[in-house]
Amino acid sequence: MRMVDIIEKKRDGQTLTTEEIRFFINGYTNGDVPDYQASALLMAIYFQGMADHELADLTMAMVESGEQIKLTEIDGIKVDKHSTGGVGDTTTLPLAAMVAAVGVPVAKMSGRGLGHTGGTIDKLEAIAGFHVELTNEQFAQQVNDIKMAVIGQSGNLTPADKKLYALRDVTATVSSIPLIASSIMSKKIAAGADAIVLDVKTGDGAFMKTADDAKMLAEAMVRIGNNVGRNTMAIISDMSQPLGYAIGNALEIQEAIDTLKGHGPADLNELCYTLGSQMVVLGGKAATIKEARAMLEEVVANGAALEVLKKFITAQGGDATVVDEPAQLPKAAYVTELVAKEAGYVAKIEADDIGTAAMLLGAGRATKESEIDLAVGLVLRKKVSDYVEAGESLVTIHANREQIDDVIEKIYAHIHLTQEPVAAPKLIEAIITK
Ligand code: URA
Ligand code: CA
Numbered sequence: 001m002r003m004v005d006i007i008e009k010k011r012d013g014q015t016l017t018t019e020e021i022r023f024f025i026n027g028y029t030n031g032d033v034p035d036y037q038a039s040a041l042l043m044a045i046y047f048q049g050m051a052d053h054e055l056a057d058l059t060m061a062m063v064e065s066g067e068q069i070k071l072t073e074i075d076g077i078k079v080d081k082h083s084t085g086g087v088g089d090t091t092t093l094p095l096a097a098m099v100a101a102v103g104v105p106v107a108k109m110s111g112r113g114l115g116h117t118g119g120t121i122d123k124l125e126a127i128a129g130f131h132v133e134l135t136n137e138q139f140a141q142q143v144n145d146i147k148m149a150v151i152g153q154s155g156n157l158t159p160a161d162k163k164l165y166a167l168r169d170v171t172a173t174v175s176s177i178p179l180i181a182s183s184i185m186s187k188k189i190a191a192g193a194d195a196i197v198l199d200v201k202t203g204d205g206a207f208m209k210t211a212d213d214a215k216m217l218a219e220a221m222v223r224i225g226n227n228v229g230r231n232t233m234a235i236i237s238d239m240s241q242p243l244g245y246a247i248g249n250a251l252e253i254q255e256a257i258d259t260l261k262g263h264g265p266a267d268l269n270e271l272c273y274t275l276g277s278q279m280v281v282l283g284g285k286a287a288t289i290k291e292a293r294a295m296l297e298e299v300v301a302n303g304a305a306l307e308v309l310k311k312f313i314t315a316q317g318g319d320a321t322v323v324d325e326p327a328q329l330p331k332a333a334y335v336t337e338l339v340a341k342e343a344g345y346v347a348k349i350e351a352d353d354i355g356t357a358a359m360l361l362g363a364g365r366a367t368k369e370s371e372i373d374l375a376v377g378l379v380l381r382k383k384v385s386d387y388v389e390a391g392e393s394l395v396t397i398h399a400n401r402e403q404i405d406d407v408i409e410k411i412y413a414h415i416h417l418t419q420e421p422v423a424a425p426k427l428i429e430a431i432i433t434k
Pocket of ligand 2: 088245
């Protein structure tokens with residue numbers, strides 16, 4: 001087999017066989033296929049797209065390029081959730097605790113944040129003593145005992161994806177839906193989930209800026225999952241403004257705890273129940289979405305979900321008293337209210353730029369090596385459609401530096417008021433099942 005023939009075939013719009021896709025992925029991973037040929041094929045895929053069977057083959061070839069986590073020691077159907085990333089997306093923790101409290105095992109592999117989107121592990125490290133260094137045995141045991149564990153990303157998952165992603169980044173081929181879909185799904189599948197619930201974000205603050213692109217990506221991922229034997233569904237949710245109120249690590253832990261106590265932000269709450277209901281059905285604990293939702297509401301109302309969170313924190317070395325005394329979380333030295341200069345309705349809170357403002361305070365990483373400040377961040381006081389009086393707070397800024405003019409300027413430039421009433425954006429744009 002020759003790489004040049006594979007490139008030519010895809011260039012001319014033909015479909016590749018399983019063997020051809022494997023030849024490419026294996027060859028590229030081990031260095032036999034050079035960057036220039038891989039680049040040419042990626043660009044051909046960018047323009048010609050991929051058929052469903054090619055997508056499934058590409059995904060599985062990437063899965064098999066490295067280690068695959070076996071969760072067979074864990075009882076029950078393991079359902080994983082993946083979000084394509086947003087600003088202030090505090091969902092994973094309250095969602096995991098709720099679903100676990102209903103009896104669906106949550107064996108989560110999580111990452112750290114990069115840029116203006118946060119990572120679950122960074123957030124958890126705002127809890128004193130918390131760590132994610134568990135052996136595979138401890139991980140499995142903990143999920144069997146308390147239904148919830150979070151572990152750091154294993155080093156050798158999908159090396160083909162790592163290498164290809166770096167190449168896509170410099171060859172203008174990142175924004176290809178088949179390439180994004182197979183990249184995301186390869187990592188979820190290698191991490192061992194039996195079933196996958198995807199939260200594809202759309203809007204300014206998201207990877208997919210339009211609802212149409214988000215829908216195409218979601219449909220491609222749902223087809224891949226189901227074609228390779230993992231029950232997969234997706235929702236499309238709004239990321240035109242940040243999710244919830246808090247953006248920043250300790251601040252988001254506080255928001256997660258509030259949500260499990262039943263008084264979280266309305267949008268975060270709704271997203272947790274929507275995703276959670278799907279997970280409970282896929283996990284085989286309820287027959288219908290309606291039944292699943294009632295079960296989740298019950299474990300929040302009766303405190304069972306909050307109990308799971310406490311056990312989970314304790315099991316991973318953290319001090320669970322923080323759940324009842326959130327004042328123990330890291331605190332910033334300077335807390336400033338940023339007030340509206342005039343009265344009006346909030347028309348837009350540009351998620352991307354507000355995320356960047358939080359990053360300027362130190363809440364996110366500019367590069368992989370950056371240190372983050374767990375205490376700092378922003379708490380929105382208003383969301384899109386709310387009315388604000390002149391002089392009323394729009395955002396509370398938690399900073400560890402006195403001079404924050406850059407942050408203030410950035411926030412003012414990216415929160416827009418209008419004199420006309422504005423409708424709140426629709427949170428759940430679509431639900432996509434096989
Ligand atoms: N996230 C991924 O993991 N892969 C992509 O290709 C894009 C976003
Ligand atoms: Ca939030």
